[in-house]
Every structure is written in C-alpha cells, then in structure tokens.
Amino acid sequence: MTAKKKGSLAAASALAELPSLPMDAPSLRTAFRHYFAYNLGRDKYCRSVYYLYLALALTVRDRLIERWKNTRYTHLESKCKHSYYLSLEFLMGRTLGNAMLNLGMTDAASIALHELGVILEELSDAEHDAGLGNGGLGRLAACFLDSCATLQLPVMGYGIRYEYGMFRQRIDDGKQVEEPDHWLREGNPWEVARPEYTQRVCYGGRSEFYQTCDGRTAVRWVDTKDVLAVPYDVPIPGYRNGTVNTLRLWKAAATDEFDLGEFNAGSYPESVAAKNAAENITMVLYPNDASENGKELRLRQQYFLASASLQDVLARWKALHKNGFNDFASMNCFQLNDTHPSCAVPELMRLLMDEHGLGWDQAWEITSETMAYTNHTLLPEALEKWPVHLFRQLLPRILDIIFEINARYLREVAHRWPGDHERLRRMSIIEEGETPQVRMAYLAVAASFSVNGVAELHSRLLTEGLFRDFYELWPKKFNNKTNGATPRRWLALCNPRLSSLITDTIGDKWIADLSEVLRLSDHAGDAALRERWHSVKRQNKERLAALVKSECGITLSPDALFDVQVKRIHEYKRQLLNVLHIIHLYDRIKRGDTADWTNRCVLIGGKAAPGYFMAKLIIKLINNVAKVINEDDEIGDLLKVVFFPNYRVSALEVICPGTDLSEQISTAGKEASGTSNMKFMMNGALTIGTLDGANIEILEEVGEENFFRFGLDSAQVENLRKHYDPSGTINGDPDLARVIQLLKSSYFNMFEPGIFDPLINSITSPRDPWVTVADFRSYVDTQQLVSQSYRDKDRWSQMSILNTAHSGKFSTDRTIAEYNNEIWKLKPVQPHPIA
Ligand code: MIF
Numbered sequence: 005m006t007a008k009k010k011g012s013l014a015a016a017s018a019l020a021e022l023p024s025l026p027m028d029a030p031s032l033r034t035a036f037r038h039y040f041a042y043n044l045g046r047d048k049y050c051r052s053v054y055y056l057y058l059a060l061a062l063t064v065r066d067r068l069i070e071r072w073k074n075t076r077y078t079h080l081e082s083k084c085k086h087s088y089y090l091s092l093e094f095l096m097g098r099t100l101g102n103a104m105l106n107l108g109m110t111d112a113a114s115i116a117l118h119e120l121g122v123i124l125e126e127l128s129d130a131e132h133d134a135g136l137g138n139g140g141l142g143r144l145a146a147c148f149l150d151s152c153a154t155l156q157l158p159v160m161g162y163g164i165r166y167e168y169g170m171f172r173q174r175i176d177d178g179k180q181v182e183e184p185d186h187w188l189r190e191g192n193p194w195e196v197a198r199p200e201y202t203q204r205v206c207y208g209g210r211s212e213f214y215q216t217c218d219g220r221t222a223v224r225w226v227d228t229k230d231v232l233a234v235p236y237d238v239p240i241p242g243y244r245n246g247t248v249n250t251l252r253l254w255k256a257a258a259t260d261e262f263d264l265g266e267f268n269a270g271s272y273p274e275s276v277a278a279k280n281a282a283e284n285i286t287m288v289l290y291p292n293d294a295s296e297n298g299k300e301l302r303l304r305q306q307y308f309l310a311s312a313s314l315q316d317v318l319a320r321w322k323a324l325h326k327n328g329f330n331d332f333a334s335m336n337c338f339q340l341n342d343t344h345p346s347c348a349v350p351e352l353m354r355l356l357m358d359e360h361g362l363g364w365d366q367a368w369e370i371t372s373e374t375m376a377y378t379n380h381t382l383l384p385e386a387l388e389k390w391p392v393h394l395f396r397q398l399l400p401r402i403l404d405i406i407f408e409i410n411a412r413y414l415r416e417v418a419h420r421w422p423g424d425h426e427r428l429r430r431m432s433i434i435e436e437g438e439t440p441q442v443r444m445a446y447l448a449v450a451a452s453f454s455v456n457g458v459a460e461l462h463s464r465l466l467t468e469g470l471f472r473d474f475y476e477l478w479p480k481k482f483n484n485k486t487n488g489a490t491p492r493r494w495l496a497l498c499n500p501r502l503s504s505l506i507t508d509t510i511g512d513k514w515i516a517d518l519s520e521v522l523r524l525s526d527h528a529g530d531a532a533l534r535e536r537w538h539s540v541k542r543q544n545k546e547r548l549a550a551l552v553k554s555e556c557g558i559t560l561s562p563d564a565l566f567d568v569q570v571k572r573i574h575e576y577k578r579q580l581l582n583v584l585h586i587i588h589l590y591d592r593i594k595r596g597d598t599a600d601w602t603n604r605c606v607l608i609g610g611k612a613a614p615g616y617f618m619a620k621l622i623i624k625l626i627n628n629v630a631k632v633i634n635e636d637d638e639i640g641d642l643l644k645v646v647f648f649p650n651y652r653v654s655a656l657e658v659i660c661p662g663t664d665l666s667e668q669i670s671t672a673g674k675e676a677s678g679t680s681n682m683k684f685m686m687n688g689a690l691t692i693g694t695l696d697g698a699n700i701e702i703l704e705e706v707g708e709e710n711f712f713r714f715g716l717d718s719a720q721v722e723n724l725r726k727h728y729d730p731s732g733t734i735n736g737d738p739d740l741a742r743v744i745q746l747l748k749s750s751y752f753n754m755f756e757p758g759i760f761d762p763l764i765n766s767i768t769s770p771r772d773p774w775v776t777v778a779d780f781r782s783y784v785d786t787q788q789l790v791s792q793s794y795r796d797k798d799r800w801s802q803m804s805i806l807n808t809a810h811s812g813k814f815s816t817d818r819t820i821a822e823y824n825n826e827i828w829k830l831k832p833v834q835p836h837p838i839a
Contacts, residue, residue, distance in 0.1 A: 024838040025067050027109045033116035035063040054190060056122060057100065057130035060113065061193040064103050068239040069196075070838050071107075072248035078835040079158050080324075085334070087159045087828040089152075090313055090348055091145040091341035092306065093289070094163045094251060095137030095170075096238075097493075097653030099194045101128045102150075105497050106241040132187045133654050134194075135169035136253075138293035139572045140487075140679045141380050143653065144458075144816075145341055147679075150490040151816040153242035153249040154516060156832040157824055162313035162345075164305060165195075165236050165253035168288040173611050173650040178627030182291075182614050195236040195253070203233045203315040204259070205308050211401045216361070223358055225401040231282045232257040233312030243492055243516050246835045254312045256285035292613045293572045294386040300398065303347075303390055307399055310348040314338075318355055329362060333373035337828045340377045340452070343388045343444035349375055349451040350405040358401070364408070376454040376827050378485070379445065381676050382462070382470055383576065389441040392434065406442055410434055413450045420477060431473050449474050449481070454827045456485045459677035459698040461718065485823055486701055487677040488816035491518045494683045498657035501540040502687065506808070509533060518686075518815035525809040534801040541664070541688065541804065548662030551655075552607070552646055558634060561641050564603035565794045568689075569667035570651050570659055573612040573619040576674040580622060580767060581776050582608060582667055583629055585787055587743045587752075589643050590633050602791035603641050609648030609655065618762065623647065625760055628752045656680065660687045664800075665712075665790060668693035669783065671774040673718030675699075682814035688804040692790060694779070698814070705810040710803045714786035715779040728770045730777045740780050744768065 009016065025031070040046050040059035050056075079086070104110045114124045137143060145161065152159035171182040206228035216222050238251040258279035285304050290297065321332060340346055349371060356367035381387075395403040410433040421427050433450060435441040449455050449471060457463030463484035467475040475482055496503050496515050506514060509527055514520040527533045545562035552560055560566070569582050586606055592598065608626050612619030630645035648655065666684035668675075668691055675697040685691065685702055692712040693699040703711045716724060734740050744764070746752070753759050767776045794800055812818075824830055 020073060022070070024070060027067060027107070027112055029112045029115040029119070032063055032109070032113050033119060035066070036060055036116060036120070039063055053126055053130045057127040058191070058193055060117070060124075060127050061100055061131075064100065064107070064109070064113075065193055065239075067107055067109065068103060068241055068248055071241065071246055071835065072239045072250070074246065074835040074838055075248050075833075076250075078833055082833050083324075083335075084158050084833050085336065085828075085830050086317075087152075087157070087337040087339060087824075087830055088313065088317060089145060089148060089159060089161045089339050089341060090309065090345035091142070091161065091163050092309060092344040093137030093142030093341070094134075094145045094149070094161060094253075095139070095142030095653060096134040096146045096251075097143075097657070098128065098131040098133055100131050101497050102493055103194075103239075103241055105492060106150075106153075106243050108244045131654075132190070133169075133652050134187060134192075135185055135652060136163065136166050136289060138170060138289070138291060140677070141293070141342060144487055144679055147488065147490040147493070147816040148820060149240045149249065149251055150242075150492055151488075151820040153240045153247050154245065154490075154492070154817060155820055155824070156242060156245060156247045156834060157820070157828070157830045158833055159249060159828075159830070161240070161249075161251035162309065162316075163251065163253050164286050164289075164309055165255045166286055166289040167255075170289055170611070170652070171291055171614070175623070175627060175647060175649045178624045178631070178647075180612055180614075180620050180623050184288075195238050198235045198237055201235050201316060201319075202257075203235075203254075203312045203319075205231050205233050205256075205311045205315075206401075207231065207304065207307075207398055209400065211404055220361075222361070223401065223404070225354075225358065230259050231285060231308065232259055233308060235312075235316070246837060247833075252313070252316070254286065254309060256283050256308060258282040291611070292615075294381050294383055294574065295613060295616065296386060296388050297615065298390070300394060303394060303398060306344055307347045307351070307402070310345050310351045313345075314348060314352050314355055318360070322360075329356065329360065329366070329370060333370045336374050337830075338375050339823070339827070340375065340448055342378060342380045343448050346377070346388075346444045346448040347399070347402060349447055350402045350409065353405050353409070354401055368409075368412075372451050373453055375448070375452040376456075377448040377452040378456050378458065379462075379466055379470075379676075380458055382465060383674065387470075388444040389435065390444065392440040392442060395442055403442075406433060406447060409447070409450065417477065427473060445470070446474075453481060454483060455481045456483045456827075457676065458485065458487045459701060460484055460486060461673070461695075461700055462676040462697060465673060465718070483826060485819055485826075486698060486813070487679050487682070488814045488819040489679055489682045489686065490816050491515060491686060493657070494660070495686045499544065499661035499687050501543055502537075502661060502808075505533075505536055505540055516817070518817065519812035521686075521809050521812050523809075524805055528802050528805040528809065531798070534798055534805065537688070537805055538797060538801045541662075541801075544661040545664075546662075548658055551658050552648065555649060556646055558644060558646050560605045560644055560646070561603065564605045564641060564644070565664050565791065566662060567604050567606045567665045567667065567790075568608075568659060568663040568684075569669070570607070570609040570648065570656060571678075571680055573610045573616075573622050575618055575622075575766070575774050577670050578774055578776055578779075579608060579610070579626065580763065581669050581779060581783055582606070583622075583625060584740070584743050584767075584776070584780055585784055586629060586633070586643070586645055587746055588739055588784055590629075590636075590639070591739075591742050591746065593639055593642050598642065600792070600795070601642060602794050603643070604791070605644040605646065607646045607648055607659070609651035609659070611651060618766065621760065621763055625752065625763060628756075628760075632752055656683065660684050660689070663687065663689040664794065664804075665689060666691045666693075668696070668699050669715075669779075670694060670696045671776075671779075672696045672716055672721050674774070682811065685807050685814065686811040688808045690790070690793075690800075690803055690807060692783075692786060701813065705813055706807055707810075710806045710810075712786050712790050714782040716775070716782075721775055721778075724775055724778060728772070728775060728778070730768050730770060730772060730775075733777050733780070734768065737781055739784060740777060743780075
C-alpha cells in the first residue's frame with residue numbers, strides 16, 4: 005500500500021497472516037487456560053476472579069483482532085469514503101459480553117468455562133465499566149459505534165482516553181460522595197496502544213506571518229507549548245458480520261525536548277511538574293451533563309481531541325493520496341457530537357492552510373463540506389461559550405481563524421438582510437459584552453453542511469428558537485435524527501430470558517433488524533405468550549431485587565409494581581415530581597386511604613454533577629424520604645423507596661429488564677430526546693411520560709392505550725410561565741397541599757432543620773422554570789391509572805408485549821441508516837472472510 009519495506013519489516017506482511025482462530029468450546033478452553041497460566045502467570049493460589057475474566061478477555065480479543073485487521077485491509081483496498089464520529093464521551097460500559105455476543109461465541113465460551121467449573125456471569129461481572137461519559141450523550145455515541153459496525157459502515161470513533169472516568173458515587177448519610185474511578189488500574193485488555201501514530205498538539209505561542217518560497221504570505225503558529233497525543237485503539241465488532249471498526253482514544257503525553265530543556269537547566273522538579281501538566285489533559289472526564297463549567301482544562305481537552313484526530317485523518321489521507329486534497333471532501337465526513345469537539349472547524353482550516361498550503365477558499369470549501377453537527381440540548385446552561393481572552397491565550401491561531409470565519413459569514417448575513425444590525429449582533433459567532441465570548445454552537449452551525457437535533461420535537465424547537473435566524477438563512481442544513489439504542493446490548497445481551505422468548509415466538513432476525521419485533525403484536529392476544537412474558541418479567545424482577553438487596557440492603561417484593569427513574573439528577577428531569585408522588589402515596593397510607601392498593605417499589609438512581617447544589621440536595625431528599633418510609637412499620641410492602649447508588653451502564657443492564665414502569669417525566673420541551681426511555685420500552689416496560697423528547701415518538705408508535713401520558717405540552721408550558729401561580733395550585737389541591745405541608749414541617753428532616761428549604765422554595769416559586777407543581781395533579785391521577793392497570797396482570801402483559809413490539813423504530817441501526825443516507829453517504833463494506 006505504502007512505500008516498499010526493507011529488512012525485517014518486509015516480513016511483517018507474512019507475519020500477520022495466521023490461520024484463523026477456532027471458536028469451538030475445546031479451543032476456547034485451551035486458549036483460556038494458556039492465558040491464565042502463561043500470559044497472566046496465575047496459578048492455583050489465584051485470589052481474584054479478575055484474572056479469570058482477563059484470561060477470557062484475552063481469548064476473545066484475539067478473535068476480535070483477526071477480524072479487525074481484515075476490516076482495516078478491506079477499507080484500505082476499497083478506497084471507500086469514511087466518516088469520523090468526534091466525541092468527548094464514549095460511555096462504553098463493559099465489553100466482554102458484548103464482544104462475545106457480536107462474535108457469536110457466548111455459548112461455546114460458556115460451555116468451555118463450565119467444563120472447568122468456571123461461571124461465565126461471574127467473570128463478566130468482574131469487568132470494570134469504561135465510564136468515559138456522563139449519560140445519554142456518551143452512551144448514544146457507544147450505541148452508534150455498535151450500529152455502524154453492524155451496518156458495516158466505515159466509521160471511526162475518535163475520543164479521549166480519560167485516566168479517570170465518571171466518578172463512583174457513594175451515598176453517605178443520604179448524601180452523594182464522589183470517588184475517583186481509576187478504571188485502568190488493573191489494565192485494559194480492550195485497547196491496543198499505537199504510539200507509532202502519535203500526533204503533536206500545540207498550545208499557547210502566537211501567530212507569525214512569513215513569506216513562503218513561492219512568494220505567498222502564510223501564517224505559522226510559533227513559540228508553542230506542545231503535547232503529544234498517543235492513540236489507543238479499541239475494537240468495535242459488528243453483529244456477526246466479520247466487521248470490526250475502530251474507536252481511537254487519545255492519551256496526552258509530554259514531549260521529550262520539553263523535559264530536556266528543564267533538566268539541563270537543573271530544575272528537575274519543575275520539569276516533572278511540566279510533564280504532569282501535559283499529561284493532565286486526559287486525566288479526568290468532566291462530570292457535567294448538559295451543563296458547562298467553563299474551565300480552561302476542558303477547552304484544552306476539546307482542542308486536543310479535535311487537533312489530534314484531524315491530524316491523524318489528514319496524515320492517512322496524505323499517505324494514500326499523492327495528488328492533494330481535491331477529493332478530500334467527497335471522501336470524508338466529520339460528525340461533531342455536540343459542540344464539544346467543534347474546535348475541529350477552525351483546526352481543519354488551520355491544518356489545511358498552515359500545514360498543507362491550501363488557500364482560504366479551498367480550505368473553507370473542504371471544511372464546510374465535511375463538517376456535520378449534532379445538537380443535543382436546548383438548555384442555555386449547556387450551550388458552550390468560551391471567553392475570547394481564553395482562546396487568545398491558549399489557542400491564538402485558532403482565534404484568528406474563528407474571527408475570519410465570523411467576518412466572512414457575517415458578510416453573507418448582511419447581504420441577505422442589509423442594514424439589520426440587530427440581526428448581525430444576534431447571529432455573530434462572537435458575543436459582545438464585558439467578556440466577549442465565542443459561541444461554539446454558532447461556529448458549528450456556520451461551518452457545517454448538516455445540523456441535526458435528536459428527536460422530532462427537539463429538532464423543530466431548534467429551528468423555532470435557538471437556531472431560528474440560521475434556519476431562515478440556510479433552511480436546508482437542518483434535519484432531525486431521532487436517537488436510538490442498540491438492540492444488541494439493550495435487549496439481546498441484557499435480557500437473555502426475554503430474548504429467548506422473542507426468538508421462540510418470531511425467530512431471531514430482530515437482533516440485526518429490530519423492525520422485526522413488530523411481528524410480536526400478532527401474538528399479543530395469545531394467552532400462553534402473555535403468561536410466559538409475565539414469568540420472564542418476574543424472573544428479571546427477582547434478579548433486580550437481588551441486586552438492590554446486595555447494594556442497598558432493602559428487600560423488594562417482585563409482586564409489587566417496579567417503578568423506575570434512573571438518569572442524571574437534574575431539575576429539568578424532575579426527580580422532585582417523582583418524590584412529590586411518593587410522599588403523596590405515603591400520606592395516603594398514613595390516612596388509611598388504601599382501598600384497591602397496588603404495592604409499589606420506587607427505584608431512583610443517578611449522579612449529580614459535583615458542583616450542582618440543587619441536584620445533590622435532591623439526592624439527599626430522596627434518601628431521607630426513603631429512610632422514613634422504609635423504616636415505618638405501618639408501610640410494609642405497600643410502598644418501598646430505593647435510591648440506587650452509583651447508577652451506570654452495567655447497572656441499567658440489570659435494572660431495565662426488571663422494570664414495569666419507566667418514568668420519563670421531564671418538563672415538556674426540555675429533554676432533547678432521552679434514550680433510556682427507548683431501552684425500557686424494548687424491554688417491555690410501560691412509560692409514564694410527558695410529551696417531551698422522544699416520548700412523543702414512543703407514544704406515536706405504541707398508541708395512547710399502551711402509554712401513560714400526562715402533563716402540559718411544550719407550548720402549554722411556555723404559555724403558563726407568563727402567569728404561573730404555584731401557590732394557587734397548591735391551595736386548590738388538598739393532596740398537593742398536604743405533601744407540601746409534610747415537606748415544610750421537616751417531617752423528612754427532623755434533625756436537619758431547613759436543609760430542604762431551597763427545594764421547597766424552588767418548586768413553590770412562580771419563577772420555577774420546571775413548573776413542577778403544575779403537573780402534579782395530572783401526574784398523580786395518571787399514576788393512579790397505572791396502579792389500577794397493573795392489577796390486571798394479563799392486560800398489563802399484553803401492553804408490555806406491545807411496547808416491545810413497537811420499539812423497532814428506536815434501534816440505532818435505524819438512526820445510523822438515516823445519518824448515512826442523508827448525511828454521510830457511505831457505502832457498506834464487507835470485509836474479506838478470515839483465512
Ligand atoms: C440530552 O439531554 C438527552 O435528552 C439526549 C443529552 O437523549 C442525549 C443524546 O442525544 O443527549 N449533555 C447531554 S445532551 N446529555 C444528554 O443525555
């Protein structure tokens with residue numbers, strides 16, 4: 005492919021060709037024993053299952069690697085177009101089970117281990133979650149990679165190899181305590197370091213103009229402080245199709261010369277400190293979901309990812325295309341996962357102009373034809389803005405380019421709306437003010453050929469609100485791509501019992517084509533299926549109850565309705581509304597109002613950003629309410645409340661199969677999409693939800709009669725704000741009044757006076773942005789309907805089957821097919837079969 009190799013290297017081509025590795029149980033057993041004894045050097049004194057897990061992981065990894073190599077070869081040979089998914093977050097969770105499922109080796113591995121007296125599930129449970137993301141946005145990126153590989157699309161993920169992922173959450177006296185998650189401490193078998201593809205990323209310094217030898221004026225970025233970006237590749241297998249794509253994660257490392265200067269000057273400690281500063285860039289994931297905290301280190305991370313990834317793509321392009329960048333735009337596409345990687349816009353301009361000698365116009369043509377931007381939220385606090393002075397100090401050359409992009413684009417605006425200065429001010433990439441700011445979303449929109457939202461409602465609200473001016477200017481750029489979840493992890497892997505039942509009923513095509521599950525609806529009237537469906541749910545609830553028992557010490561009865569809200573803790577998601585309902589149920593029991601009662605276990609889980617005071621207080625309130633209720637002898641099994649600590653991907657894999665009711669209760673217009681709503685639906689949970697995000701599309705698919713809808717819609721919420729009167733609502737609703745009275749009376753914080761006042765004040769204020777109490781009555785009435793419905797087990801099972809049956813739309817295979825057909829336009833590539 006590239007230059008002819010000499011000497012030993014010439015042998016590499018032959019060295020890499022080996023007979024394919026067998027996947028039958030005896031071969032897997034032999035490999036497993038070999039890794040355990042020789043590679044890991046463990047013996048009969050081994051005291052940790054972790055090494056058994058590692059031995060199996062290495063066995064699986066070999067089989068991934070051979071398909072990985074073939075995929076890479078085929079991509080190179082076919083000279084296909086590529087897309088790159090740039091994301092600061094990839095919330096991968098565990099890999100072992102998923103890799104075995106996609107390679108089709110789970111049964112053989114299970115048999116091989118069984119013969120050795122080893123239990124596969126125990127090994128799977130020993131794996132640390134790769135928590136390189138906060139929540140939905142990061143997990144979506146992980147699901148997308150699975151679907152890209154399954155659809156055999158040449159898509160590569162680019163991200164950051166954080167040394168510390170999402171913090172571990174411990175609950176101490178009802179309060180969240182954050183602990184560092186050093187997930188790499190025991191090594192990571194799922195990565196391959198590739199230091200030979202290291203890139204250099206520049207910071208600081210200044211721009212310098214100079215004359216090139218052919219007489220052009222050009223710019224170079226000088227006096228920079230550089231950091232190395234070392235790639236670690238993670239294999240991403242498709243579902244039983246021979247494809248293994250790549251996720252490339254960058255780790256920061258200090259440059260050698262950087263240390264040397266300092267060493268020679270005799271300042272050893274300073275030199276080591278400088279080295280640390282470089283390596284700090286990829287040390288920790290910022291634990292904020294849908295909110296920004298404006299730290300310089302975060303901007304460094306963002307630029308680091310953008311620069312290293314683009315240099316990597318350009319280097320590969322140059323090696324293969326001797327005749328320059330003419331075809332670059334038709335062969336490459338960058339999908340920006342939110343504005344986090346949007347430094348890629350000016351960085352691609354810089355690389356093309358300063359490093360590869362292109363003029364502005366050609367560089368702009370390439371940039372604006374290759375960048376595509378996905379917006380994931382309308383919340384103002386999540387919209388990234390960086391102070392101009394920070395850019396000037398950290399990335400001066402990048403700031404020059406942003407200014408120039410802005411000037412040229414504002415000329416286009418001025419031409420379209422002559423004399424409309426207000427509009428120019430509104431649309432400028434630079435927000436004027438005491439501290440001028442770079443509006444990253446506007447930069448991304450101005451430079452991208454495609455801008456999408458993540459659910460129908462969200463995409464419409466984008467064009468009506470945040471991006472209204474841009475939509476008027478460039479209507480064709482805007483489109484919707486409703487989110488999804490991969491049915492491999494979120495049904496086949498996490499719910500083996502339901503998967504077998506589905507496969508028994510309609511065959512197994514649904515795993516690679518979720519639209520097939522619709523065929524279940526023909527069987528929803530079959531009493532025998534409903535009975536089996538119910539029994540599967542019951543077993544999954546027992547599994548969840550066992551997890552809750554071991555994690556929290558609380559006993560849940562699987563006969564009760566399992567009512568679950570797991571997601572990041574945020575005011576807009578309204579965990580508080582859930583708490584108001586819990587207190588209302590408690591109050592009913594205390595008043596003896598329990599005729600036709602349905603026993604309920606309410607489980608709430610999620611992490612709060614460490615600096616988000618109100619979210620942390622919500623966690624404390626949930627825990628206090630749970631304690632009072634669970635310790636009250638009058639309550640017994642009528643009502644149980646659990647705060648599930650350290651909610652993460654692997655926890656959802658147990659929680660979602662065991663859930664009856666999925667709580668999706670955000671203030672309408674605020675949750676861009678939601679994705680756990682889809683995972684719960686696939687697993688046969690019913691949803692209680694507002695008309696928000698993808699709930700609307702879930703409701704459309706499954707029908708009103710199989711969905712518990714409540715509350716104001718987004719237009720009603722906006723109207724209500726003008727005359728919102730929570731006190732009136734509270735006084736007019738005796739149930740709500742009693743709930744608020746209980747809260748105010750310190751019933752749940754007897755020995756912690758006043759601690760919940762900020763929460764009480766916020767929901768009783770006419771300025772409550774989330775209009776929580778406005779939806780109370782509708783929520784409580786709908787919950788009453790849920791309770792009634794649950795008592796008809798057979799009907800509930802039918803609704804549950806219909807939810808799974810109508811979840812086909814919410815596969816990321818569908819989402820990715822739309823990204824591909826409408827944005828990326830890649831052709832699937834079938835790799836050569838392994839030797
Ligand atoms: C949105 O809040 C969520 O609604 C969406 C967000 O489903 C998800 C994926 O598109 O992205 N910072 C964010 S945006 N975290 C999320 O989960």
